[in-house]
Amino acid sequence: MAYLAIVLSFTAVGLLLGLVVVLTMLPSRYVKKHSPTASKEESAVSVQVLVLGDIGRSPRMQYHALSIARHGGSVDLIGYLESTPHPDLLSNPRIKIYPLATPPSLLKSSSLPFIISGPLKVLWQIWTLVHVLGYQTPPARWLLVQNPPSIPTLAIALLVSILRNTHLMIDWHNYGWTILAGTKGRNHPFVQISKAYECALGQAAPTANVTVTHAMKRQLERAPYNVTAPIHVLHDRPAAIFHPLKSLSDRKDFLERLPETRDFASNILAGDTRLIVSSTSWTPDEDFSLLLDALVTYAKQPQQQQQQQQQDTSCPIIAIITGKGPQKAFYEGKIRELQKTGRLPNIRILTAWLSMEDYANLLRCADLGICLHMSSSGVDLPMKVVDMFGSGLPVAAYSGYESFDELVKEGVNGLGFETADKLAAILKRLFSNEGLAELRTLGEGAKKESNLRWDEEWDRILGRVLGVMD
Structure with a gap:
């Protein structure tokens, strides 16, 4: 009986220590500054802008970042740095770029079959996204994420937004499953899984949504997506660098x-x-x-x-x-x-x-x-x-x-x-x-x-x- 009590005591202590370790490992949470003495910088709206792709080839997400910064918000822009981003991003003190580590060359090699390289690449992306979104960047009021790619972006964005007390906004450029269907066919098992995943996350994840067309908004509101969170239509417009010939x-x-x-x-x-x-x-x-x-x-x-x-x-x-x-x-x-x-x-x-x-x-x-x-x-x-x-x-x-x-x-x-x-x-x-x-x-x-x-x-x-x- 005494032995059992000792075991239970050590077990309880172990569980308590384990809980403490887990809690200390959780990412910090966003807390809104209510103090009237808070500086303008401290009270500024903070936004994480995420694209699981090349930042330089993601004009819409770059424009989001510039617009937020133009109104005094602070932006952590997260993505791959494979080409030079918009020059105004690099010179804006309110925007900080956090590069994602690219997958090892082996995972991008054609020598590995997709059934092996695909899951390994997703695991790599999960690790890098959790690390950067949850620990490398400070907690933000909003997380604005580009879709597609959907896997694993939407699931990780939802997890991080819950852990960090962050509002999640999905910017729907297209659907990941329809792009995948273009190469594998709509009836492929991976495509069907991707579609179910995207529909489920679209319903559960966002505080709000943005779409590039009215047609997409109407589609998201219907089956199989059935998105109930607010959907705002933001047509793409050119940035200032694109203007007609002057002479x-x-x-x-x-x-x-x-x-x-x-x-x-x-x-x-x-x-x-x-x-x-x-x-x-x-x-x-x-x-x-x-x-x-x-x-x-x-x-x-x-x-x-x-x-x-x-x-x-x-x-x-x-x-x-x-x-x-x-x-x-x-x-x-x-x-x-x-x-x-x-x-x-x-x-x-x-x-x-x-x-x-x-x-x-x-x-x-x-x-x-x-x-x-x-x-x-x-x-x-x-x-x-x-x-x-x-x-x-x-x-x-x-x-x-x-x-x-x-x-x-x-x-x-x-x-x-x-x-x-x-x-x-x-x-x-x-x-x-x-x-x-x-x-x-x-x-x-x-x-x-x-x-x-x-x-x-x-x-x-x-x-x-x-x-x-x-």
Whole structure:
């Protein structure tokens, strides 16, 4: 009996010590400063902004951070540092960047099957997210998280928000499960699990939500998502760095400076060669072959002209494709083959990775923007078109999804296509003498669209929700 009492006593002490250890290991919790003597810095709204991706290639999350800081809030911006972020982020004293450690190269290698590398990569992400969100950063009033990716982001964000007394806001750019379905099919077990996970976390996790379109808001409110927390629609708008061309001399200076356009600058400026720009992440949800096939069709001479041995009357095109991604090398090989076999006469396709400043300059100096984004959910919108409009650049964009007309107004600021032949027809028409007036009209529409800026939209929709505005 005495032995049992001793064992129970030691067990109780052990459990108590274990509880103390666990409690001391829990992350610190957010406590609102109520004291009237608290300084402005101490009472400022604090926000963690999380993107489980490259910060430099996540413009919307960067703009969130800048808007919060502009109103006196403090921001801890968390994500991968694979490319240079927006320059204003780096110079703003209210914004601190916390880089996430990238997974080991072995987990990104194709030598490991997905069934092994996938779970290991998720475990790595769980560890780094918990470490940075829970312990490396101070507790914040809000945690604003980008979705997708959903796994493991939403679950870790929910856990941390509970442990740290933080409000959670999900910014829905798209759905993780529909992106996964693009490569594995909608009936794949991983896709079905991902869908159930995303629906469950969408219902349980957020204090509030933000969506990029009204169509997405309506979808989230219905089955199978059934999100009951408030949903605010915040359309993407361009940041200040994207603005229309101020003078023709600025266009001349930039085209003559940029390596990709230097040799063609005089022809572009004279209107003898057209400059088109497309930004892509080189992923399966953007079918780059649409543009290649359209350019091949555009470059073909009509049969009658071939028989008469007349020179091709199609206006020469310089196409600059910006961005990084997994399919870039594959398509660069296809481009070289098309050029080598003479199927792209009078057309040069160049790939580039530009700084934010040079990319903005390129957009405002181009004749037409091309967007190949195919919405996996049918209800998201491409940020690249927003940046093009901000620069006063009209677009030809893939239009086969529900929310397309929330951004592109057919015949007003751009044109839609769903096939390579339709895109080729658009290029032939706009770059002909007869199409100059139409191209000018679309340009004027894009410039009007550029008057709708991110700051005004963000202030109206989110400023008071996050508490940085009265």
